[in-house]
Amino acid sequence: MAADSKATGTSSVSRRTFLHRAAVLGAATGGALSLARSVHAAGSGVIKVGLIGCGGRGSGAAANAMNAGADIRLVAMGDVLQERIDTARPLLKEKYPDQFVVDDAHAFVGFDAYQKVIDSGVDAVAIACTSHFHPVFLKAAVDAGKHVFVEKPAAVDPTGVRLALAASEAAKEKGLSLVSGFCWRYDDGVCETIKRIRDGAIGDVVAVQATRLGGPYVLRERKPEWNEMQYQFQNWYHFNWLSGSDPVQNLVHQIDNASWVLGDAAPAAAWGLGGRQVCTDPDRYGDELDHHAIVYEYPDGKRIYAHGRHIPGCFNQAAVIALGTKGQAFMPSRPHIEGENPWQYQAPETPVSMTDAEHKVLFQSIRDGKPVNDGRRMCHTTTLSIMGEMVCCTGKQTTWEQVMNSPLNYALPRYGWDVEPPIKPGPDGHYPAVLPGITELG
Template structure:
C-alpha cells in the first residue's frame, strides 16, 4: 500500500477565493524574516543540491537544464516510479555531467512513496516532472518540507488538484520559498519583450488570439510480458486521461498560458469546444482525443481560439497570433506589425535553462520567485478546455470552478486496478459528448 495520499477536497471558501484570485499575475515578492528560506539555502554563493522526481524524458531534460544554470549546482537524489527508468536516467546524466551528478545508490528512490524519501533528504530544491496526476500532491509535500520547487505543468488535471497547488503556492509565498512553473515561455527573453509591448498597447486593444499546438502523438511503449494493466498505463501515462489530463493539459496549456498572459491573466467568461478521436483508434493510444478546438470568450470582447492535434503525417504548428485594433503580433517570431512595426533582434536564449537560472538566482539573493497565480489559472484554463470539449456544452467560468471531479485514487500501488480498462476489442472507451459527460465533470 502506498503512502501517497489522495488530494483532499478544499472548502467552498477556498474555491471562491481561488475564483476571485485567478486574475492575479506572477508574484515575485520576497518574504523577509522567515527562517525556512534560510534553511533551504543560505543567500549568496555555494553549492545548491537538487533532487529530481520523475526520470523520463522531460524530467531528465529538466535536470540537465538545472545543471546548465551553473557549475555549483549538484544533482544528489533521484526518484521514479520505476527503478529501471531511474537507473537509465542516472547513467545518462552522469555521462553528460560527471562533475555535477552525485547521486549515490542510497539516494535513488523508486515506488509510489519514493518521492517522500527524496523530499526528506538533504536536497534544497525539488524538480517535479513525474506523471501529471501527482504534481499537486508532490508540490504540497515539497513546500511543507521547506523546499524550493521547480514544478512541471500542468499544476492539476482537475480543479481540486489545482486548488491543492494554489494552497501549496501560497504556503511557499508565506515561507519565502521559490516556486517556478514549467510554463516555460514566460522565461523566454524575446517573448517577454514582445509581450511587454503588446501589453503596453503596441497593437491596440486585443480582439482575438489564435493558439495552435498541432503536433504528433507521444511515444508509446509496447506492452511487455509480465506487465499488469496498471503498470502498462503508468509506463504510458501520457495516453491516459486520469494520469495526464489529455493534450489540453499536456500541450495546449503552453499556448493558453501565452494567451492568458497577453490578456492580463484574467479568467474568461465562457468556454466551449469540440473534439474527438479520428486517427488514434489503436488501443495503444489510450482513452484520449486526438484533436480538440476550444473557444474562450472574455469580458473585454476578446476571444481566444485554441487548437490542438496529435496525429501523424499532418501539418504541424505551434505558433501564436495576436490580433489587435492597431496591428498584430507573431509572438514566437518576436514581431509586431501594423501602426507599430518592431522586431526583437537579439540572439535567442534557452528558456528551459533560463527558468532554472532565475530560480537559483532568486534562492541565492533571498528574493523568492512565486509563479502560483498564473500557473494555477493556466492549468484551470486547460481543464476548462477538456471539460468543454468532452461535454460539448457551453460553460461559464463559474461552472468550471465548481467542478468537484477528482482523478485521485483512495490508494496507489501496482495491485490497484486503474479507473479505465480496455473493452473486449482491446480499445479504451473515449468520452462521448453530451449531458452525461457534462454531469460527470460538474458533479458537486
C-alpha cells in the same frame, strides 16, 4: 522525451537578460528572508537538489538545474520506474561529473519515492513526473520546507488545482521559491513581444489564436510482463486520468501565452468541440481525444480561439497570434509584429534556453533570499486548460466558476502496481471514449 520536450542547452544568460526577465515577469516578490538563504549562508555554499520524475523531461529539468550554477548539486532522484533512473543516471553523470552526485542509496524507486527524495536532506526539488501527481508532490515539498520547480500543468483536474494553489500560497507564507514549467514566460522574444503589446504596438487586442498541431505522443508497445496499470504508466500521456489530455499537456503552453496577452484575466465561459478519429487502435491508445477546438469568452468581448491536434500526416503548427486593431503579434517562434508598427525580434548571437532561464531565476532567488512564486498564474493557466478539456468532452458551455468549483478528481485512494486503473479496455480492446452531449465531468 515527451511531445512537449524542452531544450537542455547550456547557453548562459547575461545579467541584462536575467534582469529583463525579472522585470517583465515580476519575479522577485521580496518579503521575509527565505529559509534557503539562511541554510545556504550557514552551509557549504552548495544548493542540494532532488529530482522527482526521471524520464525525458525530468532528465532535462535536472540538466537545466545544474546549468544554473556551479554550486548546484543533484543529490537524490526518484521515479516509479527503475528503468527511468537506470537510463538517466549515467547520462547525467557523464555530462555533469562534478555536480551529479546521486549514489545508489539516494536513487529511490516506487510510488513513495517522491517522499524519500523530499526527506533526503535536499534544499530544493524539481518535480517533472506524471502530471497526475504534480499537486500532491508540490504540497509534500512545501510542507517539508523545500523550494520547488514543478513542471506544467499544476494538476489534471480542478480538485488538484485547488490543492496546488493552496500549496503555492503556503510556499509564499514560508518564504519558499516556486517556479513553474511554463517556460515561454522566461523566453526573451516572447517577453519582449508581450511588452510591445502592452505598449500598444498592435492597438487594442480583440482576440488571440492559439494552436498546437502535431503528431501523437510516443506510444510504447505493450509487453507481456506488464499488467494494465504498468502499461498505462508507460503510456501515461494517452490516459486522461494521468495526463489531463492534450489541452492540459501540450496546448497548455499556447493557452498560457494567450492568457498572458489578455493579462491573465478569467474568462466568463468556454465551449468547444473534440473527438477521436485516428488514434483509435484497440488495446493501444487510451481514452484521450486526438483533436480539440476551444473558444474562451471573456467579459469584455475578447476571445481566445485554441486548437489542438495530435494526428500524424497533417499540417503542424505551434503558434500564438494576438489580433489587434492596429496589427498582429506572432509568437513564440520568431516573434514579430505586422501592421502599423512592424517589428522583428533579433535573437542574441548566443541562443538562450528558456528552460535554463527559469532555473536560473529559481536558484538565484534562493541565493539572494528573495523568493519568487509562479503559483497563481500556473494554477490559472492550468484551470484554463482543464476547462478546455471539459467542454470538449461534455459538449456543454461551462463557466469559470463551474470549473473552479468542480468536484472532478482523478486521484485514487491508493497507488501500486496491484491497483486496478480507473479505466480499462473493453472486450473489443478499445478504451471507452467520452461522448459529447452525454458525458458529464463534475
